[in-house]
Amino acid sequence: MARFTSLLAALATLATSVTSKKVFIENDGLAALQLLIPLYAGYDVVGLSMSFGSASSVDALGVAYDILSEYNLTSCIPLYLGAEQPLLQTNDTFQLHNTLFGAPVWEGAYASTYEDSYSWEDLEYDDATPGAIAMIEAVKKYKDTDPVTIYAAGMMTTVAQALSIYPQLAEEAAGLYVMGGYIDNQYAQATGSSIEVDINTDINLIQDPEAAQITLTAPWKKLVIGGNVTNYLVPSQPLYDRLIHKAGGLDKIDGSEYFAAIQDIVYSGNYSQNNEQQTLPFWDEVVSSFMVYPDIITDSIDVQCAVDTSFYSPFYGNLRIWGEEFAPTSGVRTGNATLINSIKDDDFYDLMVDVLFTNWTDYCATGSFASLEGY
Ligand SMILES: *[C@@H]1O[C@H](CO)[C@@H](O)[C@H](O)[C@H]1NC(C)=O
Ligand SMILES: *[C@@H]1O[C@H](CO)[C@@H](O)[C@H](O)[C@H]1NC(C)=O
Ligand SMILES: *[C@@H]1O[C@H](CO)[C@@H](O)[C@H](O)[C@H]1NC(C)=O
Ligand SMILES: *[C@@H]1O[C@H](CO)[C@@H](O)[C@H](O)[C@H]1NC(C)=O
Ligand SMILES: *[C@@H]1O[C@H](CO)[C@@H](O)[C@H](O)[C@H]1NC(C)=O
Ligand SMILES: *[C@@H]1O[C@H](CO)[C@@H](O)[C@H](O)[C@H]1NC(C)=O
Numbered sequence: 001m002a003r004f005t006s007l008l009a010a011l012a013t014l015a016t017s018v019t020s021k022k023v024f025i026e027n028d029g030l031a032a033l034q035l036l037i038p039l040y041a042g043y044d045v046v047g048l049s050m051s052f053g054s055a056s057s058v059d060a061l062g063v064a065y066d067i068l069s070e071y072n073l074t075s076c077i078p079l080y081l082g083a084e085q086p087l088l089q090t091n092d093t094f095q096l097h098n099t100l101f102g103a104p105v106w107e108g109a110y111a112s113t114y115e116d117s118y119s120w121e122d123l124e125y126d127d128a129t130p131g132a133i134a135m136i137e138a139v140k141k142y143k144d145t146d147p148v149t150i151y152a153a154g155m156m157t158t159v160a161q162a163l164s165i166y167p168q169l170a171e172e173a174a175g176l177y178v179m180g181g182y183i184d185n186q187y188a189q190a191t192g193s194s195i196e197v198d199i200n201t202d203i204n205l206i207q208d209p210e211a212a213q214i215t216l217t218a219p220w221k222k223l224v225i226g227g228n229v230t231n232y233l234v235p236s237q238p239l240y241d242r243l244i245h246k247a248g249g250l251d252k253i254d255g256s257e258y259f260a261a262i263q264d265i266v267y268s269g270n271y272s273q274n275n276e277q278q279t280l281p282f283w284d285e286v287v288s289s290f291m292v293y294p295d296i297i298t299d300s301i302d303v304q305c306a307v308d309t310s311f312y313s314p315f316y317g318n319l320r321i322w323g324e325e326f327a328p329t330s331g332v333r334t335g336n337a338t339l340i341n342s343i344k345d346d347d348f349y350d351l352m353v354d355v356l357f358t359n360w361t362d363y364c365a366t367g368s369f370a371s372l373e374g375y
Contacts, residue, residue: 001054001154001179001204001283002029002063021174022046022146023291024138026082026131027284028053028108028154028204030064032261033355034284036071039363040355041292046138046148049131051082053154053207054108060154061125062118070260074124076364082131082158086208093311094207101314105198108207132161139173140166147174151291152215153284154204160211163218175222176215179287180204181305181319181339182227195276199231205307206317213307216319217335225305226287227319229340233348234281237271242353244269246375258372262356282352289348290340296348299341304334 023038024047038045048068050060061081068074091110098104108114126134135158139148150173152159159176162169170176185200192200205212216223243262244250250269253259267278290297304327308315327334357375362368 002027002031002034002060020044020146021292022138022142022148024049024135024148024150026051026135026150026152026154026158027060027064029055029060030067031282031284032067032071032264033282033352034153034288035067035073035077036261036355036358036360037285037288037351038292039360039369040351040358043292045077046142047078047080047134049080049082049134049158050125051131051154051158052084052086052109053157054106054203056109056114056116057081057084058116058118058120058123059109061123065123065125067261070257071360071363073360073364078134079125080129080131080134081125081127083155083161083208083211086155086157086211087160087214088210089208097311097316100312101316104201104203104206105194106201106203108203110207131158132165135159135162136166136169139169143172147172147221149174149177149291151177151179151287153179153287155208155211156205156215157208157211160208160214163214167218170218170220173220175224176218176220177224177226177287177291178204178216179226179230179284180212181216181225181337182231183319183321183339184228195279198276199281202227202318205319209307209309209317212317212319213309213333216305216307216337217333220335223335223337224291225319225337225339226283226290227339229342230283230286231281232342233286233345235265235271235274235279239349239352240266240269240271242349243356246353246357258359259356265356282348285352286343286348289351290343293347293351296343296351297340298344301339301341303337303339305337306332306334 022044026049050064182202188200189197247253253262303321305321357372359372
């Protein structure tokens with residue numbers, strides 16, 4: 001799930017080597033590090049599709065377009081438009097459910113206060129190929145050489161669409177990584193402040209419960225869920241200090257377009273002056289990190305899973321997990337998932353800092369990258 005507060009601002013495909021691993025990222029917006037961490041680890045990002053969800057379709061695309069432009073990555077990372085609405089859920093059913101069972105703090109692009117920040121005419125993307133088709137084509141293209149990992153960090157709608165068109169997707173992909181799928185969070189929701197309630201709400205799944213059920217119960221070779229763990233890695237004053245120190249001062253960060261992603265982490269440089277939206281966890285970045293550096297995982301558990309698709313349920317769109325011997329064997333379809341519980345936090349922050357001080361300017365031309373000069 002991606003949110004932004006202030007964001008900055010024809011596609012050929014580079015011949016990709018058959019030895020590097022491949023990932024296709026689907027999201028409702030993009031965090032720069034979500035994209036850059038896989039590149040840093042030597043992955044090819046074979047496509048980005050941006051969908052409606054926490055952002056409107058145009059904003060989701062706009063944020064991704066800006067990041068690609070800023071890092072000069074537009075010419076080798078194709079950008080597509082994914083799902084523009086959930087499968088079955090509509091704004092009316094979403095609002096009705098909120099009336100019946102209580103509204104989430106964050107209602108994504110369905111919020112009555114939501115206003116678009118981008119305009120279609122300012123964006124370039126591959127509008128000839130819908131996101132779901134691009135995902136299928138990428139998976140088919142590399143299935144025998146370098147199976148593509150799919151990383152879905154927004155609603156699961158685009159992946160569900162792709163599965164409907166091409167059910168073999170689940171077996172031909174290397175696996176699916178998901179951001180979203182929280183567990184045990186009722187108590188936190190009942191006792192927390194509005195931001196705690198917010199971050200413990202599974203907006204990625206509840207905005208399109210049916211798509212989530214279809215996607216999380218498909219026969220993936222590997223299905224990895226980054227639920228709770230994604231809430232455990234957060235901005236802090238020590239992280240701000242480290243980034244500011246390395247940059248050579250807050251003015252260096254403010255003054256450089258290249259440091260926009262750092263600016264979006266440190267804001268004023270003083271953590272205590274942040275508003276709630278400026279303290280959000282590093283959700284999508286955390287999943288990118290353990291996807292490409294699995295050694296940082298310190299605890300995980302294998303479960304069977306399904307998503308509640310009963311509209312008349314307060315848990316509509318929530319993840320349900322079972323141990324193997326207690327899962328339903330008929331009736332509700334279940335998937336086999338690995339739930340990541342914890343990672344090496346320090347390694348994650350170290351990685352963030354390294355990636356943020358990397359120069360990507362020549363990446364599309366040469367396939368390589370370097371440290372930023374002077375850092
Ligand atoms: C969703 O419904 C709310 C409440 O009726 C409305 O304010 C908002 O504009 C709608 N959003 C969309 C994207 O249709
Ligand atoms: C998941 O998150 C909730 C809310 O923060 C917490 O109470 C619970 O212990 C967590 N469970 C696991 C397994 O991490
Ligand atoms: C889950 O794993 C079991 C045992 O390996 C297998 O029979 C079942 O088909 C798997 N389910 C899915 C959805 O992949
Ligand atoms: C951060 O802001 C708070 C209150 O706004 C202030 O008391 C504190 O001195 C500031 N800290 C730094 C390091 O500037
Ligand atoms: C941006 O990447 C292109 C290759 O796609 C390259 O030709 C160009 O030199 C790069 N721009 C800069 C400013 O280095
Ligand atoms: C990135 O590297 C290119 C040369 O490869 C250089 O021209 C450019 O100034 C560097 N950008 C930054 C922000 O250091």
